[in-house]
Amino acid sequence: MKTKNILTLLLVLISYGIFAQGGGLLKEKKEQIKTLKVAFITEQLQLTSDEAEKFWPIYNAFDDKQFELRKEKMGAFRKRMDDGAIEKMSEKEASALLAQMESTEAELYQLKKKLISDLKPVIGPLKIIKLKKAEEDFNKKLLQQYRKKRD
Template sequence: MQAQQGYGYKNSEKIKALKTAFITDALKLTSKEAEKFWPIYNVYDSKIMDLRFKKTRELHQKIRDLGAIDALTEKDAKNFLNELIEIDKSIINAKTDLNKQLLEILSAKKILKLYRAEDDFNRHLLQRLQNTKRNSNYRPGGED
C-alpha cells in the first residue's frame, strides 16, 4: 500500500511539473506576472484536485461500502446526488475566486488562455494515457 501511495505521489508530482511547464508556455507570463500568478494558481489547483478527486473518491467509496448504486435506497441516492452538487458548487466558487484574484494581475485574455491551456493539457494527458494503455498489457481492474 505504501509503495502504491509513493508511486501515485511521484506521478502526481511529475504531472504537476508537466502542467506547470505547459501553462507557462501557453500564457507566456512575464517574470513579474509569474511571481504573482503561481502562488494563487497553486492554491486553486490544490483545492480543485482535492474536490475533484479526494472528495469525489470518498463519495464513491461510501457508495461502494453500501453495496453499489443498485443497493442504495432512493433517499441515500438523493443524498449522494446532493453531495455531488455541493462539490460542483465548491468548484465553481473556487474558479470564481481565482478569476477575481487573477484579474488583478492578468488580462482577461490571458485568463481565457489559462482555461484553454488547462483543457489542452488535460486532453494531451488523456491521450498519452490512452496511448500507454494501448501499447501495454493494460487490463482495467487488473492487478499490476
Template sequence: MKIKKLFLILLLLFSFSFYGQGEGMRGKREQIRAMKAAFLTTELKLTSNEAEKFWPVYNSFDDRQFELRHQKMRSFRSKMNDETLNKMSEKEAIAFLNQLESTEEELFSLRKNFIATLKGIVPATKIIKLRKSEEDFNRKLLHQYRDKGHRKD
C-alpha cells in the first residue's frame, strides 16, 4: 500500500514538472515515461517479482515502438501533405503504401511478440489490464495537454 501511495505522489510531482519550460523533447519523453511507469505500476498492482521481470521487457518494447512510430513514420508524414500527394505518381503511391503497410505489420508483430513474452511473466488478466491502462494513460496525458493549451488564453 505504501508503494501505491509513493507512485501516486511521484505521478503528481512529474505531472507538475512535465510542463516546465526549457525542456527538450528528450527530457519531456523521459518525464512522460516516468509518469507512465508510476501510473502502470499503480494500475497493474505488480508484485515485486513481476515488476523485476516486467519493466525491462516493457521498456525494451516501448523503446522499439517509439522508434518505429516516430522515426519511420516521420518520413511518411512528410509525404502526407496535399502538395506531395497530388504530385505522386501511381507507382510512387504503391511504393509508399507498401512502406506504410510494412511499418504497420512491424508494429503489430512487435506487440504480438511482447504479449507472448509477457505471458511468461504476468497473468493474462494483467496483460489485458496493461492495454487498458496504456489507453487510459494516453487519454489522461492528452487531457493534460489540452488543459494546458486552454490556460494560455
C-alpha cells in the first residue's frame, strides 16, 4: 500500500515538474499523456462504443477535478515545504498542515467514491476494477518511460 502512495505522489510531483517547464510544452505533453491514457484504458477495459460514450465524460470530469484538487492543494503544501521550511515549522503549524493534508486526502477519497457510484451503471463493477488496474499499469509504464529518458 505504501508503494502505491509513494508512486502516486511521485507521479504527481513529476507531472508538476513537467507542467512547470513551460506553457506550450506543458499543454502539449499533458495532451500527449492524456491521449495515451485514453487509448490504454479503452483497450484494457474493452469498452463498447455505447460504454465509451457514457464512460469518458464521467471519467474525464473526475480526472479534471482530481488534477485541479491536487494542483491546488499539493502546490500549497510544496510551497510550505520549500527552502527548509519544515525545519522552521512549529508543532502548531505542522498540525495545521497535517490537517490540511488529511482534508485533501478525504476530498480525493470522496471524489473516487463518486466516480465509482457514477460508473457502476455504465460499465459495472468488474470493469471498474479493471479500470483501477489499468490506471496503475499506465502510471507504471509512464514512470518507466520517464526513468528511461532520464538515464
